[in-house]
Amino acid sequence: MDTLEPLETRELRYFTAVAEELHFGRAAERLGMAQPPLSRAIQRLERRLGVRLLERNRRGVSLTGAGEVLLHEGRAALDAITAATRRTRRAGGSGGPEGARDRLVLAVKAAASHELLQKLLAAHAAEPDAAEIEVLPCGMCEQPELLRDGRADVALMHAPFNSLAGFDSEELMTEGQIAVLPAGHPLAARETLSLADISDVPDLPPARWQQHGTYPPGPGPEIRDQTQLAQLIALGRTLAVFPESARAWLWSEHTAVPLSDAPPVVTHIAWPAHSRSLALAGLIRTATRL
Amino acid sequence: MDTLEPLETRELRYFTAVAEELHFGRAAERLGMAQPPLSRAIQRLERRLGVRLLERNRRGVSLTGAGEVLLHEGRAALDAITAATRRTRRAGGSGGPEGARDRLVLAVKAAASHELLQKLLAAHAAEPDAAEIEVLPCGMCEQPELLRDGRADVALMHAPFNSLAGFDSEELMTEGQIAVLPAGHPLAARETLSLADISDVPDLPPARWQQHGTYPPGPGPEIRDQTQLAQLIALGRTLAVFPESARAWLWSEHTAVPLSDAPPVVTHIAWPAHSRSLALAGLIRTATRL
DNA sequence: TACCTGTGATACCCGACGGGTATGACAGAG
DNA sequence: CTCTGTCATACCCGTCGGGTATCACAGGTA
Incomplete structure (x- = not known):
């Protein structure tokens, strides 16, 4: 029965x-x-x-x-x-018989932690017998999905934006957050800002990201990617909050002001908890030694 | 193709x-x-x-x-x-149509954290609309397997013995460890012991647990469950290390001596990271409030 | 060398089942 | 009362999962 x-x-x-x-x-x-x-x-x-x-x-x-x-x-x-x-x-497809170099797919939020990623790839490439790393750029929150369905083997995740639930991870870096404002805006003159300072600025409503094909309600402009956001900030239409490493790609029309009370962003390297791959272990070792 | x-x-x-x-x-x-x-x-x-x-x-x-x-x-x-x-x-089997009370299966290492378990079950039963809890006693290290293949929904795990990899968890309790010795043994007279003190006692070799049907090599007696171990200690043939809560079931022929340098045992409540069950959330809330 | 043994692969057959088309049963809108 | 939308049923067919019998081949062994 x-x-x-x-x-x-x-x-x-x-x-x-x-x-x-x-x-x-x-x-x-x-x-x-x-x-x-x-x-x-x-x-x-x-x-x-x-x-x-x-x-x-x-x-x-x-x-x-x-x-x-x-x-x-x-x-x-x-x-x-x-x-x-x-x-x-x-594992078996690409190269012919065994001995084919291991390949790992690393999922990374596009443009996030760019400097860290550079260092990681450089350090890893310097290792003997290092596995080949394929970088898979992805959107804001899809790293968990990519790891779960096997499109990626390992990912850089950013707490508190990504949930690490169900994965193993190691902490790599902690950074503060900054408000990115139009250069001419009065708030851009401040030394530091709090979340309260920027939460309700009438002429800079927060942008609304497209989620599953639709936009949340609100007054802010509708955007689909980070470049659109950068442009709207440069045009003085909105502001945004980013980790400090975002300074690397700011425009001249942008001004970054440290946020005193924003939660720190912690970059982790994360992988499926059941992984048993030597190539992955090597990458993780390299990453934690940075 | x-x-x-x-x-x-x-x-x-x-x-x-x-x-x-x-x-x-x-x-x-x-x-x-x-x-x-x-x-x-x-x-x-x-x-x-x-x-x-x-x-x-x-x-x-x-x-x-x-x-x-x-x-x-x-x-x-x-x-x-x-x-x-x-x-x-x-979810759908037992009770007839919907409305059947939710049931959760809780995997617990037999006899471990007994007092905590008692309190947890009592507190949970006192909640309104509490799900029915079925306690599934299991061996030392099988909680992860039980959670993974669905025989259990939630488990009490004991770091560092169980790996929490791949699960979500909340810490419930931390306790030291004790050495359990035959009452008459010279070491039993000590106030405290270190791991080094008990690691190489010639007349009390550590017992060997059955693993996958076979026994690891060594001089100690072969055992299959905790009762056998308790008896062998009472007979003066071996010693063992347990969390402090094991004092609850010691025999009169046993003596417990605190271990000064053993790593503390942390009891967690753990569940599959992707769980979305309200019944489970209720139990976890109860547990963390203990 | 010749043979036996143990192994996985091949050849062939059959019944079960996944899938398609045509149609039925039934509730709700008009 | 009909028309429409929806899921269930009836019936048919081709594929494929599984069984039996047999082959091909490497290693021992006499």
Whole structure:
């Protein structure tokens, strides 16, 4: 009876599609198949698990408690599977037979900790038998996702912006934060600022980053990347808060003022907790010795 | 070409079996199937990944580098899948429709932190809407495994014995360690001891715990559980080091002597980093307020 | 050398199941 | 009462997972 025969990957993919769309037709389309076999697959899954996952309410579909659990756990499992695929391909694919130099993919928030990254890469390259490092630039908060699904092996993360939950990590650097203001603005003349000073400046409303294709509400300008933000600051339309290392790429129309009470930004090197790769261990050793 | 069609769970199971046995016949037997289809499945897997996983050396099989990667990553993925199955079944299975009280499985090293556990369970039961807690006693080091494959949702772990890598955790308690000696032994008369004092006592060699069915080498007696250890100490054959809370279950033939230089034991409550369960959050809140 | 043994690979067959199309059942909007 | 949108059912087919029988080949062994 309770055979505990494991879920097949395909079933998990089907279920997450339906659970996300809450609509069999759209889910089937997304999966590139017809709707009836999808329905059957979900039914079979529910039968196998002995648990109702979806509530079919004649008009749309909703998740049961168990369905929500499976959606979360299933996503994690699917990530683990694609990570296994990617890392295996990477380990054996490129070079011919064994002996192919190990390759590590390092995910880095574009333009963040640039100097640190330079030093790290230089120091690592100087090591004998160092693995080849591929730098994967990424957006603000996607390092965890990249590590989880195997597109990256190791990442530079920035607390408190990235959560280190679920990863092993080592601290590399701590820095304060600065307010970046239009050079001509009255506040730019100050020696230091507090978060309160800049939280409610009427003529410099905080910019709104695009999140999942949509923008949060508010008065500030809408932006999609850091260059747009830099330009808007230069135009006197907004201000922003950055780690001190951002001074490296400021424009002449920008003025940086230290923030007295902003939480410090801690740069970590982080990797999946179960990693057992020698190449990774070498990189971490190099990083912690910087 | 590079369809990146995901690995099926079955293929992963087959591969890990072969990779562990390094022998197609035995692996097939373990999987309850015949050898030829297993061989074909592995070949197909290698073709799909475009990577050689096993080196067939006419006399036995060995893992390639990519094979080792897939073995590690695949185990993690399989754990994630069985965790998804277990937690989903648990979430929807027991009680009828929704509203069934949440249930959490708490893994605890048997007899460790007993008093803390008592207080935690009492405090939790006093909360309104508290989830039902099932206590799962386990051996010394298996809490991480239980959390990973979903047999448990949360665990009491003891640094530095358990590694917290890959989990979220909160510190609950710190305690010193004690040496537990036969009551009549000369060392038992001391006020305190150091690790050096007890590391090489000829008539009290450290006991050897069974690990994966086998015993490490050495002069000490072989044991399989804590009761056997307690008895051997009472008989004057060995000594042991425990956290202070072990005083609760000492026998009258035992004497506990504080260790001045043993690292403190820190009890944590730990859970999978991706957990999003309200019931779990409630338990953690209760625990940290103790 | 010749043979036996143990190993993984190949050849062939069958039944199960994943997937497609057509259609049904049913609730809600008009 | 019909029309529409939605998921379930019925039925068919091709693929593929699995089994049995057998092959190919390396190492011992007499």
